[in-house]
Amino acid sequence: MSNSVSKWFAAFLAVLLLYMVPVGESARRQDDLSRIVVHQSVTKFVDSVRMKGYVSPKMYQDLTRELDATGNLYEIAMEHQHKKYDPEYRDPSDPETFQNSFAVVYDAYYEVEILGHLFPDTDLPLDDRSRIYKLTVGDFFQVKVSNQNRTPSIVLFDALTGSNSGNKSVIAFPYGGMVLNEDY
Numbered sequence: 074m075s076n077s078v079s080k081w082f083a084a085f086l087a088v089l090l091l092y093m094v095p096v097g098e099s100a101r102r103q104d105d106l107s108r109i110v111v112h113q114s115v116t117k118f119v120d121s122v123r124m125k126g127y128v129s130p131k132m133y134q135d136l137t138r139e140l141d142a143t144g145n146l147y148e149i150a151m152e153h154q155h156k157k158y159d160p161e162y163r164d165p166s167d168p169e170t171f172q173n174s175f176a177v178v179y180d181a182y183y184e185v186e187i188l189g190h191l192f193p194d195t196d197l198p199l200d201d202r203s204r205i206y207k208l209t210v211g212d213f214f215q216v217k218v219s220n221q222n223r224t225p226s227i228v229l230f231d232a233l234t235g236s237n238s239g240n241k242s243v244i245a246f247p248y249g250g251m252v253l254n255e256d257y
Contacts, residue, residue, distance in 0.1 A: 093229075100226035104243055107143040107224070111246050114139040115218050119248050122214050126255035128206040130191045130199045145244065146222040151187050152249070153206075154179040154213040179213070208252045215249025 118136040122128050128151075140147050157178045163170035190206045197204060208214060223231075224243050231237055 097226070097229050100224070100229050103144075104224050104226045107145055107220075108244050108246070110143050111140060111147070111218055111244055115216055115246050115248050119214060119216050119250065122208070123250055123252050124254050125257070126208050126210065126252055127257045128187060128191065128208075130204050133188075133191055134199075140218065143244075145220045145224060147218050147244075148221050149184065150217040151184040152213075152215045152217075153182040153187060153208060154215075155182065155209065156211045156213075205257060207255075207257055210252055210255055212252045213249060214252055215247065217245070217247040219245040 114136055118132060121132060137149070140149075157180060158175040159178050161172040161174050161176055162168070163172060187206050191204055193204065220243060227243060
């Protein structure tokens with residue numbers, strides 16, 4: 074009896090090593106390739122925005138097309154912080170109380186405002202100049218991308234361990250910086 078149990082265990086172990094380990098390694102490599110694509114695509118997009126000083130519909134569509142090529146579903150969170158200088162007064166209602174100084178304030182705009190400008194409810198062509206979202210030198214622009222689906226490696230890991238990892242982001246990449254140019 075114990076001899077047959079050990080044979081079944083050896084057969085199970087052989088199947089596990091011959092099939093499941095390579096499948097798991099392949100799924101892990103797919104996640105690694107997806108991370109590389111996300112890193113390169115987001116870096117290229119953000120650096121392009123920082124150097125040009127604007128976001129165009131084509132630039133955004135190129136980013137989403139590159140991310141879609143990985144086979145994963147992503148959440149793209151964009152943030153534009155516009156730099157402003159507000160004069161400081163002792164009494165804001167009296168211009169004579171100006172303190173000879175300015176406070177730096179950032180107005181934040183997020184993907185709802187940015188995408189609303191890029192893709193308005195009009196019949197304008199994608200390359201229309203009015204659809205460009207403009208930034209100014211000194212502003213900050215940041216993009217955070219994270220996957221929203223379960224990647225193949227997470228599915229396989231959950232199947233082998235009997236766990237439920239949920240929808241945790243395995244692929245996440247934030248990147249941003251200061252706008253350096255206004256080329257519009």
